[in-house]
Amino acid sequence: MPLSKDFLWGGATAANQCEGAYQEGGRGLANVDIIPHGEDRLAVMKGTKHIQLENSTSFFPAQQGIDFYHHYEEDIRLFAEMGFNVFRMSIAWSRIFPMGDEEEPNEEGLQFYDRVFQECKKYGIEPLVTITHFDCPMHLIHTYGGWKNPKMISFYEKLVTVLFKRFKGLVRYWITFNEINMILHLPFMGAGLQFQPEEDQEKAKYISAHHELLASALATKIAHEIDPNNKVGCMMAAGDYYPYSSLPEDVWEAKLKDRENMLFIDVQARGYYPSYAHKKFQELGLDLAMTKEEEQLLKENTVDFISFSYYSSRCITTQEGVGETIGNAFKGTKNPYLKASEWGWQIDPLGLRITMNSLYDRYQKPLFIVENGLGAKDKLIQKEDGTYTVEDDYRIDYLRAHIQAFKQAVEEDGVELWGYTPWGCIDLVSASTGEMDKRYGFIYVDRHNDGSGSFKRYKKKSFYWYQQVIKSNGEQL
Numbered sequence: 001m002p003l004s005k006d007f008l009w010g011g012a013t014a015a016n017q018c019e020g021a022y023q024e025g026g027r028g029l030a031n032v033d034i035i036p037h038g039e040d041r042l043a044v045m046k047g048t049k050h051i052q053l054e055n056s057t058s059f060f061p062a063q064q065g066i067d068f069y070h071h072y073e074e075d076i077r078l079f080a081e082m083g084f085n086v087f088r089m090s091i092a093w094s095r096i097f098p099m100g101d102e103e104e105p106n107e108e109g110l111q112f113y114d115r116v117f118q119e120c121k122k123y124g125i126e127p128l129v130t131i132t133h134f135d136c137p138m139h140l141i142h143t144y145g146g147w148k149n150p151k152m153i154s155f156y157e158k159l160v161t162v163l164f165k166r167f168k169g170l171v172r173y174w175i176t177f178n179e180i181n182m183i184l185h186l187p188f189m190g191a192g193l194q195f196q197p198e199e200d201q202e203k204a205k206y207i208s209a210h211h212e213l214l215a216s217a218l219a220t221k222i223a224h225e226i227d228p229n230n231k232v233g234c235m236m237a238a239g240d241y242y243p244y245s246s247l248p249e250d251v252w253e254a255k256l257k258d259r260e261n262m263l264f265i266d267v268q269a270r271g272y273y274p275s276y277a278h279k280k281f282q283e284l285g286l287d288l289a290m291t292k293e294e295e296q297l298l299k300e301n302t303v304d305f306i307s308f309s310y311y312s313s314r315c316i317t318t319q320e321g322v323g324e325t326i327g328n329a330f331k332g333t334k335n336p337y338l339k340a341s342e343w344g345w346q347i348d349p350l351g352l353r354i355t356m357n358s359l360y361d362r363y364q365k366p367l368f369i370v371e372n373g374l375g376a377k378d379k380l381i382q383k384e385d386g387t388y389t390v391e392d393d394y395r396i397d398y399l400r401a402h403i404q405a406f407k408q409a410v411e412e413d414g415v416e417l418w419g420y421t422p423w424g425c426i427d428l429v430s431a432s433t434g435e436m437d438k439r440y441g442f443i444y445v446d447r448h449n450d451g452s453g454s455f456k457r458y459k460k461k462s463f464y465w466y467q468q469v470i471k472s473n474g475e476q477l
């Protein structure tokens with residue numbers, strides 16, 4: 001079957017990397033505001049180094065992002081010009097509940113998203129809203145320990161209830177947690193987890209993820225009750241593991257790694273923990289002590305669709321002395337058959353088709369590719385007519401190959417795919433490095449690693465290419 005006529009084409013962003021205005025409109029401080037650019041970044045994202053904003057001289061790129069807060073009208077107009085019929089964005093939790101545990105939401109924050117969604121509506125663009133994309137009010141982290149604490153479920157419940165009620169009729173596609181498996185890799189960024197030196201981090205991560213899973217099921221329930229038209233998805237950082245060799249131990253290792261990634265969406269898609277999870281928890285000495293009501297909550301409120309980010313496949317071996325690589329916070333074995341981006345993320349379009357087939361075989365639920373793309377250094381150049389552009393053929397090549405791959409998954413393999421929102425459709429701050437230099441967009445933003453720049457927007461060559469792709473519903477690549 002060819003791509004359906006109402007296939008959703010668009011792009012993806014997240015509040016923490018583009019919105020900025022961190023002290024405006026009554027917004028409270030969030031974990032993402034205190035993740036610095038520079039050498040401390042990784043330790044802070046992992047929750048092993050704790051930053052005190054008052055005592056720090058570091059630069060915190062999320063605080064200004066690309067100033068989407070003041071540029072959303074211009075940005076959405078540009079998305080519409082490309083032909084988007086979907087726009088993935090996220091809510092900054094601390095804009096709605098600045099502390100996280102208040103009784104009443106911050107009206108100014110709600111009004112901001114009202115304006116954004118109205119702007120989308122004006123152009124016939126469906127918002128696809130991630131409720132939490134790596135952000136958590138700092139007050140919830142200081143006072144309750146972030147997602148380690150089951151009380152987070154009720155704060156999240158309050159947040160989603162406000163959102164579903166307020167934006168009923170304006171938003172119908174929702175994602176509960178961005179890349180839920182990221183909690184295992186960057187737990188402070190993923191779930192506001194900070195660790196003490198002697199703490200059992202593994203255990204804390206799985207307990208926190210369990211709280212997120214309960215919160216996600218609860219959100220799905222509430223979303224459906226408030227508006228039966230709501231579609232709620234889970235979201236994982238995907239990319240199948242390949243065994244480095246046909247050595248059975250390598251194949252087994254790849255299976256274990258895939259399970260580690262799928263564990264959480266197994267629960268969100270099927271409604272219960274898989275048997276291999278129970279085994280894992282036993283090894284960790286972890287007892288989730290689930291009540292019958294909680295089991296029922298998970299069971300009765302599975303997601304409507306499976307969304308995922310895909311940048312690369314992954315590879316793993318048990319053998320010594322084989323090269324390593326890292327992509328999207330996932331360390332693994334270097335696949336000798338693949339080229340890589342300037343940041344070492346390996347490039348594998350066929351891996352997208354493989355990953356989609358694995359997910360669809362496993363869950364038989366519609367898929368949504370909500371992130372994909374190439375982070376690259378761009379050069380803004382002036383054309384003869386005086387206007388500016390970026391000749392980003394490398395980005396076009398990457399996206400073309402991945403679109404071809406997902407079309408094959410749909411047309412030849414029969415996978416159901418709702419839409420495609422490549423990451424960072426407008427340049428924004430890199431999550432892993434905090435750089436602006438790692439650009440993904442169709443739109444260039446004049447903003448640089450050191451925080452300089454005018455925030456002015458420029459269309460790249462890929463802007464016009466993607467416009468054609470959308471216009472032809474993926475026929476003209």
Ligand code: BGP
Nearest residue numbers: 014179328375429430431432433
């Ligand atoms: C995913 C995140 C995004 C995004 C993307 C690209 O993990 O969901 O927030 O940033 O990766 O990663 P990076 O910005 O590090 O290049």
